[in-house]
Amino acid sequence: MKYVIAIIGLIVVLGLALLASNNRKEVRYRPIILMIVIQIILAALLLNTEIGLIFIKWIANIFVKLLDYAGAGISFVFGGIANKGESPFFLNVLLPIVFISVLIGIFQYLRILPLIMKGIGLILSKINGMGKLESYNAVASLMVGQSEVFITVKKQLNHLPAHRLYTLCASAMSTVSMSIVGAYMTMIQPKYVVTALVINLFGGFIISSIINPYTVDSNDDILEIQEEKQSFFEMLGEYILDGFKVAVIVGAMLIGFVALMAAINNVFDLIFGISFQQILGYIFSPFAFLMGIPGPEMVQAGGIMATKLVTNEFVAMMDLTKIQSIFSPRSLGIISVFLVSFANFSSIGIISGAVKGLSEKQGNTVARFGLKLLYGATLVSVLSAIIVSFVL
Numbered sequence: 001m002k003y004v005i006a007i008i009g010l011i012v013v014l015g016l017a018l019l020a021s022n023n024r025k026e027v028r029y030r031p032i033i034l035m036i037v038i039q040i041i042l043a044a045l046l047l048n049t050e051i052g053l054i055f056i057k058w059i060a061n062i063f064v065k066l067l068d069y070a071g072a073g074i075s076f077v078f079g080g081i082a083n084k085g086e087s088p089f090f091l092n093v094l095l096p097i098v099f100i101s102v103l104i105g106i107f108q109y110l111r112i113l114p115l116i117m118k119g120i121g122l123i124l125s126k127i128n129g130m131g132k133l134e135s136y137n138a139v140a141s142l143m144v145g146q147s148e149v150f151i152t153v154k155k156q157l158n159h160l161p162a163h164r165l166y167t168l169c170a171s172a173m174s175t176v177s178m179s180i181v182g183a184y185m186t187m188i189q190p191k192y193v194v195t196a197l198v199i200n201l202f203g204g205f206i207i208s209s210i211i212n213p214y215t216v217d218s219n220d221d222i223l224e225i226q227e228e229k230q231s232f233f234e235m236l237g238e239y240i241l242d243g244f245k246v247a248v249i250v251g252a253m254l255i256g257f258v259a260l261m262a263a264i265n266n267v268f269d270l271i272f273g274i275s276f277q278q279i280l281g282y283i284f285s286p287f288a289f290l291m292g293i294p295g296p297e298m299v300q301a302g303g304i305m306a307t308k309l310v311t312n313e314f315v316a317m318m319d320l321t322k323i324q325s326i327f328s329p330r331s332l333g334i335i336s337v338f339l340v341s342f343a344n345f346s347s348i349g350i351i352s353g354a355v356k357g358l359s360e361k362q363g364n365t366v367a368r369f370g371l372k373l374l375y376g377a378t379l380v381s382v383l384s385a386i387i388v389s390f391v392l
Contacts, residue, residue, distance in 0.1 A: 002292055002389060009290035009386040010036070017210040017379055020372060022163065026213035031129040035202045036387070038127070042202075044391040046195045047333075053191075060190035063182040066103070070096035070182075094247040100179045101243025102236060104144060109235045117143055128205040131216035134164065138171035138201055145177035146342050148242070150354050157359050164216070166373065167208045169355070169366055173347050173377040174204035176313075176340055179243060180250075187317040188336040192388075196340035199387055203380040211376050250314060253346065257311040258318075277319075280306030287382055291338065292389030293331050300326060301335050309378060312344045330392045338385040343377035 014032075018024060046052040074095050107113040121136030128135060133156060141149045149172055150157065160168070176184070176197065184193045230238070265275040272279075281303030288301040300323060308316035316339050324332055342350075348370035356363020366373070 005290065005292055006386055006389045009292070009389070010383070012290055013379055013383050013386065014210065017207050017376070020211050020375060022212055023214075026215075027210050028129055028213065031127065032206050032209055035128060035206050039199045039202050039206075039384075039387045040390055042198050043195055043387050046198065047191060047388070047391055056191045056194050059194050060185060063185050063190070066100055067096050067182050067186070070099035073099060094183060094251050095244075096182055097179050097247045097250075098240060098243035100182055101239045101246065104179055105235050105239030105242075108144070109230075109232060113143055124201075124205075128202075128209070130167065130205060130209070131164070134167045134171070134205075134208075134216075137168045138175065138204055141172040141177075142175045142197060142201065143178055145179060145246075146172035146175070146347065146351055146354070148177075148354075150358055157355070157362055160362070162365050162369070163212055163214050165355075165362060165365060166212050166369055169351050169369075169373055170208045170212070170376050170380075171204045172351055173342050173373055174207075174380040175200050176342055179246065183314075184317065184340060187314075187321055188339065189333070192333050192336035193340055195388065196337045196384055199337075199384045200341055200380060203383045203387075204377075206383065207376045207379050211372070250312075253312060254314055254318075257315050261307070261311060261315065277303040277307060280310070291334050291382060291385040292392075293334060294328070297327055297331050301331060304335055305338060308339055309344055309374075312346055313339050313341065330389075333392050334385045334389050337388045338381045341377060341381045341384075343374060343381050345374065347377070348374055 018027070021027060044052075046056060078095075104113065117139045118136055120139045122132060123135075124138065125132045125135035133153065137149060137153060140153075150168075153168070157165075181193060181197070261277070265277055268274060268276040268279065278299065281299040281301075284302030284306045285298040286302075288298045288305060289295075291301075293301045304316050304320050304323075307319055320332075320335060320339070327335065348367070351373070352363050352366040352370060355366045
């Protein structure tokens with residue numbers, strides 16, 4: 001039965017993408033089918049095989065070690081603030097982003113990261129039927145983040161037509177930055193974080209290929225990566241501050257969103273006898289069903305999904321950790337994979353702001369298709385969850 005529901009879910013998601021397509025006649029189905037097959041194979045390898053388990057443990061151990069190293073710096077600066085036995089979210093989950101940001105900066109400075117991003121991007125372009133720039137950008141978004149990625153392609157930014165710009169922005173919203181992967185792993189199981197990172201990459205191409213189909217002329221597909229010339233210590237200072245800014249911004253958003261959600265829930269409970277999140281849960285429960293969540297868990301799962309969309313993935317992950325005992329292990333895995341992406345309303349502002357900082361004209365273009373961007377990125381999250389439901 002789970003395969004029947006998953007196939008129906010797959011058809012519905014692809015159909016919803018097709019409804020929003022700019023040009024249905026231009027959609028190329030062969031690379032889409034190939035990428036769906038690749039997603040299922042990769043999800044099965046990562047979640048159901050010994051090799052996958054070893055790989056995920058290796059990745060998880062790396063981040064555990066990085067969080068330990070980050071803890072040394074945090075303890076030096078903030079030691080004594082937390083009571084013994086307590087685990088403050090800002091100190092233990094958000095501040096390690098600073099250290100991981102520094103490591104990304106070092107790999108970027110040593111030209112290791114650009115080489116990896118360009119190499120994987122070129123391989124992906126052979127599979128997805130898209131341009132080299134789009135493929136590079138998807139990998140770069142995963143490595144350096146949804147706003148920083150546009151700096152690396154700023155030479156091409158002003159010359160890109162709206163349809164190519166959409167694909168670049170869709171990739172940035174569908175993936176997550178490596179700098180905050182460690183934070184996710186403190187809230188949900190590492191195996192689902194790693195699996196989501198891999199299959200979201202292909203999911204972004206699949207949905208973009210349907211919503212925004214086009215072919216790229218080889219003469220227009222020149223990949224120039226912008227690299228700022230800095231001294232090593234200039235770079236260190238910049239990435240340290242960037243990492244701290246991300247941690248503070250996420251912390252500020254959490255304070256605002258969690259407080260606002262609590263207030264809205266309380267008002268709805270007083271007036272209607274039901275919380276706002278429960279109402280959203282009923283609205284999103286059909287999508288939870290298509291993702292393979294069983295009937296008794298659909299409303300709660302829908303509430304978590306909606307929370308992620310209207311706030312962000314951190315708020316949703318925090319809510320999930322509070323009620324995870326009510327979900328079966330399979331449901332928990334499916335929801336966890338859904339949560340690992342930047343598909344939420346605030347990302348529209350982040351991405352359009354990042355592009356506008358480099359090109360005002362293109363930033364305005366991004367703002368105009370912002371809702372369509374969120375629509376596509378949300379479908380990517382649902383698609384990834386459905387793919388995982390095949391193998392769990």
